[in-house]
Amino acid sequence: MTMQFSPNISFPGNATEALRFYHEVFGGELDIMTYDDMPDMELPFEPPAGAVAHATLSSGTVYLAGGDAMGPDAPDLTSDVYSFLLQFDKVAEARDYIVRLTAGGGKVTMAFEKAPWGDYYGQVTDQFGVVWMFNAADD
Structure with a gap:
């Protein structure tokens, strides 16, 4: 399957x-x-x-x-109950995608920096309200 x-x-x-x-x-x-x-x-x-x-x-x-979405009550995408996690092998590659997602008007909502588990981690909310989390191995 x-x-x-x-x-x-x-x-x-x-x-x-x-x-x-x-x-x-x-x-x-x-x-x-x-x-x-x-x-x-x-x-x-x-x-x-x-x-x-x-x-x-x-x-x-x-x-x-x-x-x-159809109907008068279209949802607002900004929410803390979901997000999309992007995982990278290289910190520089993750930083590049953070720049790409914020270039359209998004914002960094959590700085991309060393996390307690040893990787780099951060969050971006794009201009549409979608939350993207970034995790990258410490290279």
Whole structure:
């Protein structure tokens, strides 16, 4: 059996912008399907023009899926109850991705520095409210 764990994010109407930004950060292949691209079918909601039904970003090391949340109560992504952990072999590589994720308007919420367990660790909240944790072996 082959299995892969892939986070899926329901964005509050800005999935295209967010996923294009992640594509710039992580590279790889980005596929976006809007509701406009789908065949006619009955849906329990009326999607706005251009709303993302399903998108995937696959870069080899990162696989992320997402779309636009539907309805008047779209979620706020900023939360302390989830985050995505990126693990690196080299501190410099982690620092590079921290720069990439903050370049779009994100902020470092925990400085990337030596942690009690011996690795380097830090956190970034990107401009969309997604929390990214960074862990790198001390090189």
